[in-house]
Amino acid sequence: MNKTLLDRMSAFFRPQPPFWACEFTSRQVVVVGVDSKRTKILGRAAVDLPAECVAGSLTEANMRNREVAQSAVRDGLERAGFKGFEIGVVIPDDAARISFLNAENLPADPEELRTFIRWKLKKAVPFEVDTSQVAFRRIGPSELLVALSPRAVIEEYETFMEGLGLHAGFVIPSTLAALNLLHVSGEDSLFLKVAPDCVTTTVFQNRRIRFYRRVSSASLYDAVYPTVLYYQDKLGGEAFSQMTVCAPDPAIRSSLVDLQERLNLRARRLEPTAIDDVFKPALGAVELSAAV
Numbered sequence: 172m173n174k175t176l177l178d179r180m181s182a183f184f185r186p187q188p189p190f191w192a193c194e195f196t197s198r199q200v201v202v203v204g205v206d207s208k209r210t211k212i213l214g215r216a217a218v219d220l221p222a223e224c225v226a227g228s229l230t231e232a233n234m235r236n237r238e239v240a241q242s243a244v245r246d247g248l249e250r251a252g253f254k255g256f257e258i259g260v261v262i263p264d265d266a267a268r269i270s271f272l273n274a275e276n277l278p279a280d281p282e283e284l285r286t287f288i289r290w291k292l293k294k295a296v297p298f299e300v301d302t303s304q305v306a307f308r309r310i311g312p313s314e315l316l317v318a319l320s321p322r323a324v325i326e327e328y329e330t331f332m333e334g335l336g337l338h339a340g341f342v343i344p345s346t347l348a349a350l351n352l353l354h355v356s357g358e359d360s361l362f363l364k365v366a367p368d369c370v371t372t373t374v375f376q377n378r379r380i381r382f383y384r385r386v387s388s389a390s391l392y393d394a395v396y397p398t399v400l401y402y403q404d405k406l407g408g409e410a411f412s413q414m415t416v417c418a419p420d421p422a423i424r425s426s427l428v429d430l431q432e433r434l435n436l437r438a439r440r441l442e443p444t445a446i447d448d449v450f451k452p453a454l455g456a457v458e459l460s461a462a463v
Contacts (some may be wrong), residue, residue: 186325189340191253193244193458194348195233195328196377196419197367200240200260202247203453206253210460214251217449219241220381227263227368229298229320233327241335248335257340259456260328264364264371267320268296269383275313284373290315301346304342310379318344343456346371349417351455352441357411363395363438364452370394371427374402383405391426393435399434417441419449 189202190213199220204213220243224236234240242444272291278284288307289300296303298321301407306318325342332339344362353362355375362373374382381399402408416427418439431438441451443459 172441188457189194189255189259190457191251191255191257191260192259192261192348192453193247193332194222194345194453194456195227195240195444196226196263196345197222197226200225200243200247201451202244202251202253203454203457204251204461205454205457208460209458212255212446212454212459215245215453218247218250225263227265228431228446229266229268229296229324230389231326232263233266234356236332237331237334241331244335256336256339258332260332260339260342260455261345261348261452261456262320262324262328262342264366264369265387265450266324267318267437268292269385270295270317270319271310271346272315272317272381273313274315276313277309284315288319292319294318312392316383317378318347321343329334341438345452346373346385347450348456349441350380351458351463352440352443352451353415356413359435361395361398361402361411361414362441363414363416363418365391365420365423367420374397374406374408376406376408382384391423392430395430395432396414396432411436414438414439415449417446419451 194201200218203215205211206213221239224239225233226235227233269293272288278287284307285305288305291301302322303319304322304325308316310316327341328342345366349364355378357378360375364371369385369387370391371385373380384398414436427438
């Protein structure tokens with residue numbers, strides 16, 4: 172993807188993302204910042220969170236312990252050397268729903284298109300779609316990639332940042348943010364992101380995103396293999412040429428070795444490889460050049 176998802180999707184975020192971002196996971200708060208050319212990291216910090224402090228959810232509060240979470244963010248901002256008042260917010264994948272929509276004669280007007288998206292997904296998600304935050308990207312003449320989240324969830328993160336004297340310049344799910352660092356070849360490829368509470372798999376064909384799946388409470392192989400089957404049975408794929416992995420937790424190393432052997436596919440790390448994976452989604456959110 173030569174043009175980032177951040178540039179091409181709408182509504183969740185502004186066209187020009189801030190130079191700083193903060194990611195929330197169930198285990199950590201991660202803060203990163205880049206220079207004005209987005210080629211140099213100005214600061215980064217990861218602060219551990221106690222269990223059940225933050226939990227991504229579509230139907231419940233994400234901030235389970237606001238005071239502790241705010242203390243962790245302040246600590247992260249100070250360690251990273253944050254300056255300014257605007258910051259991007261990267262939320263857990265569990266706090267958003269990623270979907271694909273196919274339809275002939277998609278409306279050209281963005282507002283009509285959002286209305287169409289809400290109508291199509293009204294019975295497919297466990298929250299009120301009419302008031303949800305909707306982002307979309309056209310990935311084909313009659314196909315859309317859609318990200319949506321309850322407005323209450325987005326407002327929760329925005330209000331949380333306001334409590335720290337910060338403005339949330341945009342809000343984006345973790346996997347979509349990480350994808351901004353991914354350079355996809357013309358051959359079929361698989362992107363695998365392992366978070367503390369879920370695994371997401373994304374399939375690309377001819378540089379186009381074709382499939383996304385999020386799985387919780389499953390082994391790494393059990394989370395990935397159904398995507399491989401879908402790729403073969405529904406997308407007509409034969410074999411992936413590459414698999415890129417973003418896995419902040421080193422504990423999955425043995426599971427990743429097993430996955431590579433069973434799929435007969437070598438995993439490569441998401442660029443830039445010199446930087447720990449824990450920082451990758453936030454760096455994708457601020458559009459760091461992966462060439463550094």
